[in-house]
Amino acid sequence: MATIKDIARAVGVSPTTVSNVIHGNTGRVSMNTVRRINEAIKTMRYVPNMSARALVSSSSRIIGVINHLVPMESGGFFQDPFHGALLAGIETALHKRNYYLMVRTIRTIPELLSLLASWNLDGLILTGIFPHEFYQSLLEQPCPFLLIDSYIDNPKVLQVRLQDREGGYLATRHLLEAGHRDILFCSPKIFERGVVSERFEGYRAALDEFKVPVRAEYIYEREIGIPTATALGRELAKRGDFTAIFATADILAAGLISGLHDAGRRVPDEISIVGFDDLNIAQLTSPHLTTVHQDVVEKGMTAVDMLLSAMKGGTPPDIVTFPVSLMKRQSVARRSPS
Amino acid sequence: MATIKDIARAVGVSPTTVSNVIHGNTGRVSMNTVRRINEAIKTMRYVPNMSARALVSSSSRIIGVINHLVPMESGGFFQDPFHGALLAGIETALHKRNYYLMVRTIRTIPELLSLLASWNLDGLILTGIFPHEFYQSLLEQPCPFLLIDSYIDNPKVLQVRLQDREGGYLATRHLLEAGHRDILFCSPKIFERGVVSERFEGYRAALDEFKVPVRAEYIYEREIGIPTATALGRELAKRGDFTAIFATADILAAGLISGLHDAGRRVPDEISIVGFDDLNIAQLTSPHLTTVHQDVVEKGMTAVDMLLSAMKGGTPPDIVTFPVSLMKRQSVARRSPS
DNA sequence: TTGTAAGCGTTATCAG
DNA sequence: CTGATAACGCTTACAA
Numbered sequence: 001m002a003t004i005k006d007i008a009r010a011v012g013v014s015p016t017t018v019s020n021v022i023h024g025n026t027g028r029v030s031m032n033t034v035r036r037i038n039e040a041i042k043t044m045r046y047v048p049n050m051s052a053r054a055l056v057s058s059s060s061r062i063i064g065v066i067n068h069l070v071p072m073e074s075g076g077f078f079q080d081p082f083h084g085a086l087l088a089g090i091e092t093a094l095h096k097r098n099y100y101l102m103v104r105t106i107r108t109i110p111e112l113l114s115l116l117a118s119w120n121l122d123g124l125i126l127t128g129i130f131p132h133e134f135y136q137s138l139l140e141q142p143c144p145f146l147l148i149d150s151y152i153d154n155p156k157v158l159q160v161r162l163q164d165r166e167g168g169y170l171a172t173r174h175l176l177e178a179g180h181r182d183i184l185f186c187s188p189k190i191f192e193r194g195v196v197s198e199r200f201e202g203y204r205a206a207l208d209e210f211k212v213p214v215r216a217e218y219i220y221e222r223e224i225g226i227p228t229a230t231a232l233g234r235e236l237a238k239r240g241d242f243t244a245i246f247a248t249a250d251i252l253a254a255g256l257i258s259g260l261h262d263a264g265r266r267v268p269d270e271i272s273i274v275g276f277d278d279l280n281i282a283q284l285t286s287p288h289l290t291t292v293h294q295d296v297v298e299k300g301m302t303a304v305d306m307l308l309s310a311m312k313g314g315t316p317p318d319i320v321t322f323p324v325s326l327m328k329r330q331s332v333a334r335r336s337p338s
Numbered sequence: 339m340a341t342i343k344d345i346a347r348a349v350g351v352s353p354t355t356v357s358n359v360i361h362g363n364t365g366r367v368s369m370n371t372v373r374r375i376n377e378a379i380k381t382m383r384y385v386p387n388m389s390a391r392a393l394v395s396s397s398s399r400i401i402g403v404i405n406h407l408v409p410m411e412s413g414g415f416f417q418d419p420f421h422g423a424l425l426a427g428i429e430t431a432l433h434k435r436n437y438y439l440m441v442r443t444i445r446t447i448p449e450l451l452s453l454l455a456s457w458n459l460d461g462l463i464l465t466g467i468f469p470h471e472f473y474q475s476l477l478e479q480p481c482p483f484l485l486i487d488s489y490i491d492n493p494k495v496l497q498v499r500l501q502d503r504e505g506g507y508l509a510t511r512h513l514l515e516a517g518h519r520d521i522l523f524c525s526p527k528i529f530e531r532g533v534v535s536e537r538f539e540g541y542r543a544a545l546d547e548f549k550v551p552v553r554a555e556y557i558y559e560r561e562i563g564i565p566t567a568t569a570l571g572r573e574l575a576k577r578g579d580f581t582a583i584f585a586t587a588d589i590l591a592a593g594l595i596s597g598l599h600d601a602g603r604r605v606p607d608e609i610s611i612v613g614f615d616d617l618n619i620a621q622l623t624s625p626h627l628t629t630v631h632q633d634v635v636e637k638g639m640t641a642v643d644m645l646l647s648a649m650k651g652g653t654p655p656d657i658v659t660f661p662v663s664l665m666k667r668q669s670v671a672r673r674s675p676s
Numbered sequence: 677t678t679g680t681a682a683g684c685g686t687t688a689t690c691a692g
Numbered sequence: 693c694t695g696a697t698a699a700c701g702c703t704t705a706c707a708a
Contacts, residue, residue, distance in 0.1 A: 001455050003685055014695045019687060028693055047455040051398065052685035054389035056700050062440075084422040091443060100457070102400075103439050105429060117339050117385040119438070226618045254622040261624045280564045281619055284592040286599045341701055352679045357703060366677060390701035394684050 002044040010040050022048070050100075060120040063094055063307065066112065067105045068128045080224075080251060081279045082296060086127060086148065089300020097308060109137045116143050123307045126150070129194065146307045148299065151193045158310055159319045160303045164195050167292040167324040168202020171246045171274040174290070174326055176210045179335035180244035180272060183207070186220045186232065186256065187248040199248045199276065218242065226255050233259015243271060243335050250275040254285045257331070268333035278327050287330035294324050340382040348378050360386070388438075398458040400438045401645065403428060404450065406466045418562075418589060419617050420634060424465060424486065427638020435646060447475045454481050461645045464488070467532065484645045486637065489531045496648055497657045498641045502533050505630040505662040506540020509584045509612040512628070512664055514548045517673035518582035518610060521545070524558045524570065524594065525586035537586045537614065556580065564593050571597015581673050582610040588617045588629055595623050595669070606671035616665050625668035632662050 004022075008015045013033060021029055021037045040046070054060040065087065087103070094101050102119065106112045112134065116124065124138070124145035135152055138145050146158040175183050185203050187196045204214050220236075222228050233256040236245070247253035253275030257267050265271055267287060275282060275291035282289035299322055309316040342360075346353045351371060359367055359375045367375075378384070392398040403425065425441070432439050440457065444450045450472065454462065462476070462483035473490055476483050484496040513521050523541050525534045542552050558574075560566050571594040574583070585591035591613030595605050603609055605625060613620060613629035620627035637660055647654040 004687095005685075015686080016688085016695060016697095017693085020694090023687090030693060033693085045451075047452045049393070049458070049685050050456045051389045051392035051458060052700090053687080054700095055387070055393055055684090055702090056686050056688085058700075060389065081419050081422065084419065087441070091441060095443060101441050103425070103429060103441050105433060113383075114385045118388045120387070120389060226621050230621065251618075251622075254619075258622050258624060258626070280589075281592075281622060283564050283568065284589075284596050284619060285622060286596060286624055288596070339701095342703095343701075353702080354680080354704080355678060358678090361703090368677065371677085387701050390684090391703080392684095393686090393701080394703050396684075 001049070002046045003049070004046070007037065007040045007044060007046055010044065011036050013037065054120050058120050059122050060100075061098065062100045062102050062119055062121050063090075063123045063125065063304070064102045064104060064115060064119070064121045065090060065125045065127065066115075067103075068107075068126070068130045068134070081281065082277060083127065085279075085296035086300045089297035090125060090304055091300075092297075093301040093304035097304070099304075099308070109134055113137065113141065116141065123311050125303055125307060144307060144310050146303055146310075148303055149195050151195070151198065153193075155318050157318065158306055158316070160299055160306065160322070161319065162195070162294050162299075162322045163324045164198035165202040165205070167276060167294075168199035168246070168248070169206045170202070170324065170326045171276065171292050172203045172206035173209070174328070174332060175244045175246065175272060175274060176206055176212070178244075178272060178332055181210075181212050181335075182218070182242035183212075183244040183246060184218045184220060184236070184242050185246055185248075186222070186252055188224045188252075189221050196248055203246055222252075224249055224252055226251065229255020230259035230262065232256060233261075234263045236260065237263030237265045244332075245271065245273045247273060248276045250277040250279045250282050250289060250291055253289055253291065253331075254281050257285050257287075257289070268331050269336070272332040272335075274326075274332060282327070282329070285331070290329045290331045291327050292324050293327045294322060298322070339387070340384045341387070342384070345375060345378045345382060345384055348382065349374050351375065392458050396458050397460050398438075399436065400440050400457055400459050401428075401432055401461045401463065401642070402440045402442060402453060402457070402459045403463045403465065404453075405441075405443045406445075406464070406468045406472075419619065420615060421465065423617075423634040424638045427635035428463060428642055429638075430635075431639040431642035435642070437642075437646070447472055451475065451479065454479065461649050463641055463645060482645060482648050484641055484648075486641055487533050489533070489536065491531075493656050495656065496644055496654070498637055498644065498660070499657065500533070500632050500637075500660050501662045502536035503540040503543070505614060505632070506537035506584070506586070507544045508540070508662065508664045509614065509630050510541045510544035511547070512666070512670060513582045513584065513610060513612060514544055514550065516582075516610060516670055519548075519550055519673075520556070520580035521550075521582040521584055522556045522558060522574070522580050523584055523586075524560070524590055526562045526590075527559050534586055541584055560590075562587055562590055564589065567593020568597035568600065570594060571599075572601045574598065575601030575603045581608070582612075582670075584612050586614045588613040588615045588620050588627060591627055591629065591669075592619050592623045595625075595627070606669050607674070610670040610673075612670060620665070620667070623669070628667045628669045629665050630662050631665045632660060636660070 004015045004018045007018045021034050026034050091101050127148045148160050190196045207214055222232055229252050237260050253273050275289045278291045278293035282291045306316040342353045342356045345356045356375055359372050364372050429439050465486045486498050528534045545552055560570055567590050575598050591611050613627045616629045616631035620629045644654045
């Protein structure tokens with residue numbers, strides 16, 4: 001591999017000059033040498049050694065994307081299409097600005113901090129649910145970071161989120177407007193303050209508006225996953241006291257439909273369902289899933305923009321909240337007058 | 339950040355000794371100093387600077403996972419669950435062996451080579467379809483690499499593949515055994531030699547075995563994607579001259595089912611379908627998709643094992659071919675005697 | 677059993 | 693306009 005020294009020797013100048021040309025500090029270098037150096041760079045296929053750069057500048061141009069892995073859980077990394085889309089957005093944006101992407105799952109805080117120090121990461125994007133201690137630890141160190149889909153009440157923390165409450169509201173209102181009154185709320189565990197609890201607040205708000213009481217027996221918290229979702233669908237099929245479901249994730253909704261079908265229930269004729277996310281699977285279920293739309297790829301790209309801007313000392317908005325909208329498809333029907 | 343020098347100073351030894359202890363070359367160091375050094379490392383939270391290591395050892399412990407992006411295409415990175423699962427497997431395996439994962443999309447060969455040189459990547463895993471020139475260029479450089487799901491006839495090239503032909507055969511035979519004779523083959527573009535062409539060979543072999551001719555009008559090559567798949571489903575619904583479909587990808591199959599349903603056709607009563615991959619969406623369609631199963635996560639992990647083994651000078655098998663099996667679910671029915 | 681010193685490729689400071 | 697020189701943190705002969 002050709003190094004700066006090689007180029008310098010070939011052209012007959014000093015490494016410093018080559019370095020200057022590479023960085024566009026071409027003001028103090030004669031047009032002629034610039035040309036010759038650039039030529040040599042091309043013909044000798046010079047490529048900067050990022051390790052050396054990182055060492056001397058203590059900045060690596062690497063952004064880490066971190067996923068929290070609960071120790072128990074198996075290899076369930078970004079299995080679901082949601083994380084795929086997010087990563088796609090992040091990679092695209094980073095690539096465009098000449099940054100590199102390191103992907104890692106993390107279990108513990110020390111693990112995270114080592115990663116940071118080891119690689120001189122320039123920035124960090126966290127996706128998924130982390131215990132609060134993580135944010136504390138991150139705040140105590142200099143590397144800028146950004147959370148996707150977290151609800152941390154700290155104006156210093158960069159965050160990209162969604163109108164989760166609005167989404168929950170839209171979904172539920174849509175069901176209410178279709179005449180439904182007995183509407184289940186299906187979600188993963190409701191964390192103290194987070195995406196799910198926000199969506200639940202939206203659910204509650206819509207019910208309130210229609211003077212429908214929130215009933216504890218209508219709330220189902222289950223782990224997300226195809227098997228659990230279909231199982232829940234079959235379980236619910238036995239209940240006859242509800243006509244609609246709001247599921248806070250498309251995978252969940254799709255699984256429910258599948259389970260309900262297995263048990264011989266018809267969607268939406270007997271039971272209406274609204275999902276959340278508008279992943280591509282929403283268009284694969286039959287009936288096609290009415291769901292709350294969000295632009296995941298765009299979310300990833302914005303996250304990068306914000307983080308890089310903060311890294312450059314800019315003051316981007318601390319929190320960007322993405323809009324949601326209701327995608328009406330086929331999984332909701334008017335309640336049949338029973 | 340504490341450096342080796344800091345530790346050395348604190349303990350009162352030389353940097354060399356510290357380095358030796360870190361690397362477990364503890365044979366020539368007194369038990370006592372070892373203990374004191376390790377203590378200092380803990381209390382001072384020493385973490386090795388990977389950039390420095392990479393610089394001096396010209397090896398980074400970074401493995402690149404590369405996706406080819408056709409210039410035209412938009413941000414369609416690892417959107418589909420397939421790549422997600424693959425990445426999950428790769429990350430898990432790398433993490434376990436203390437390697438780091440850099441994810442990047444690549445458009446051109448120079449771009450790939452620069453990436454390699456810039457970071458001193460220790461190894462490369464390529465997923466997706468690359469033009470042949472890519473392999474040529476990679477062979478001419480020292481960094482070991484591995485292809486997932488490619489068919490390159492070069493024993494020097496590490497590859498992880500699937501029994502694609504067998505899969506195509508199993509799927510098609512299953513349909514034939516159910517009495518079907520008019521079986522469509524739906525796939526993305528058939529490349530000269532590749533995953534799809536292999537699956538097609540399996541399709542052909544099964545038909546041959548049952549003395550059923552392969553008919554050109556039964557072959558559909560379309561881009562993979564939800565919209566095109568559902569559109570194709572609607573289009574096919576108009577044809578009355580077939581009773582079964584073998585789709586070489588679950589997303590395709592799911593889209594077809596969806597499109598067929600839209601057009602009022604019933605699966606599997608009127609039309610049977612077999613997919614390929616056994617992604618989780620296979621259990622979300624209704625009817626649940628009969629499909630050719632493969633273990634994508636395991637594939638990713640094995641890819642890492644092979645690559646690392648080759649990096650260490652071992653001679654792993656050049657090609658590992660993963661088995662497939664038929665997952666019988668609900669999308670295939672006996673041909674109704676018409 | 678431990679230490680010295682050189683060097684990896686780059687950048688930054690300062691001097692010519 | 694251009695060039696020495698030191699420094700980033702680490703490893704590795706080689707010395708002691």
